[in-house]
Amino acid sequence: MRTARELAFLGDPAVVADLGCGDGVLTAALAARLPGVASWLLLDRDTDLVARARQAVAAATGAPVLAVTGDLAHAPLSRRLPGPALVVLAHSLYYVPGWAGVLDRLLTAPLPGGSVIAVVLRTTESASYRLRAAVRAARGQPTSAMVTGEMVEEWLTRRDVPFRTATIRSRVGRPLAFRDQAGLIRLLADDDDLRNVLTLLCHADPWTLGYSLFAALSGMMHDGVLNLSLVDRVIVIPYRNQEETCPIWT
Numbered sequence: 001m002r003t004a005r006e007l008a009f010l011g012d013p014a015v016v017a018d019l020g021c022g023d024g025v026l027t028a029a030l031a032a033r034l035p036g037v038a039s040w041l042l043l044d045r046d047t048d049l050v051a052r053a054r055q056a057v058a059a060a061t062g063a064p065v066l067a068v069t070g071d072l073a074h075a076p077l078s079r080r081l082p083g084p085a086l087v088v089l090a091h092s093l094y095y096v097p098g099w100a101g102v103l104d105r106l107l108t109a110p111l112p113g114g115s116v117i118a119v120v121l122r123t124t125e126s127a128s129y130r131l132r133a134a135v136r137a138a139r140g141q142p143t144s145a146m147v148t149g150e151m152v153e154e155w156l157t158r159r160d161v162p163f164r165t166a167t168i169r170s171r172v173g174r175p176l177a178f179r180d181q182a183g184l185i186r187l188l189a190d191d192d193d194l195r196n197v198l199t200l201l202c203h204a205d206p207w208t209l210g211y212s213l214f215a216a217l218s219g220m221m222h223d224g225v226l227n228l229s230l231v232d233r234v235i236v237i238p239y240r241n242q243e244e245t246c247p248i249w250t
């Protein structure tokens with residue numbers, strides 16, 4: 001069911017481009033809410049995920065699905081679109097060191113209306129940011145490129161680009177307590193919701209994270225108890241260009 005709030009966010013696009021689509025679960029959920037979309041573009045740098053996303057979205061819509069393996073920083077954006085576009089960057093922008101360049105390129109594409117929707121971590125102070133950063137650091141991955149909502153909003157404000165925002169919070173249903181890694185493993189084995197939230201928070205299957213997950217979560221406990229919440233920022237940037245021709249992707 002489309003809620004008024006979702007409708008306001010999504011608009012009425014003719015084309016949806018999901019850049020960094022992952023396995024397409026989110027795109028397929030969008031497809032179920034947007035039956036009027038004439039075509040879907042899926043892009044991810046991971047070929048296996050692109051194949052899964054293509055299947056998931058094709059199963060959710062009768063519209064054509066173009067699924068491409070590529071880097072969203074260099075996505076070939078040059079095809080005429082039949083109408084307003086919804087460009088989705090859900091939890092993908094903070095993997096790209098040149099995130100501002102990507103946004104700049106998307107926002108200056110002369111599209112026939114529509115909007116860019118970016119979902120990012122809200123702030124470096126949030127539990128979700130600290131957990132992702134701790135896990136990334138423990139795995140030897142850089143954290144410097146992890147752009148937050150605050151950074152994107154400041155960048156847009158400085159350029160005088162209008163935008164709207166919403167904050168999404170999801171919380172693990174109950175406080176968590178564990179003393180050692182075996183205790184954490186027992187919790188993970190028993191609780192599907194916890195595994196799902198941690199997968200989202202860490203961008204990885206918790207089972208693959210081993211000690212780095214235990215270390216990161218332990219560092220966030222207060223008095224031996226952890227209240228884990230996921231706080232994301234949704235930033236909606238309407239296109240200002242309303243031109244008829246639209247050199248976007250091929």
Ligand SMILES: C[S@@+](CC[C@H](N)C(=O)[O-])C[C@H]1O[C@@H](n2cnc3c(N)ncnc32)[C@H](O)[C@@H]1O
Pocket residue numbers: 019020021022023024025026043044045046049070071072073089090091092095096203
């Ligand atoms: C956390 S997942 C998010 C997937 C999906 N958008 C969602 O919200 O469920 C991030 C995705 O971005 C992709 N990604 C990261 N950097 C990328 C890049 N430079 N170009 C294309 N895809 C990228 C990853 O392969 C991964 O599938």
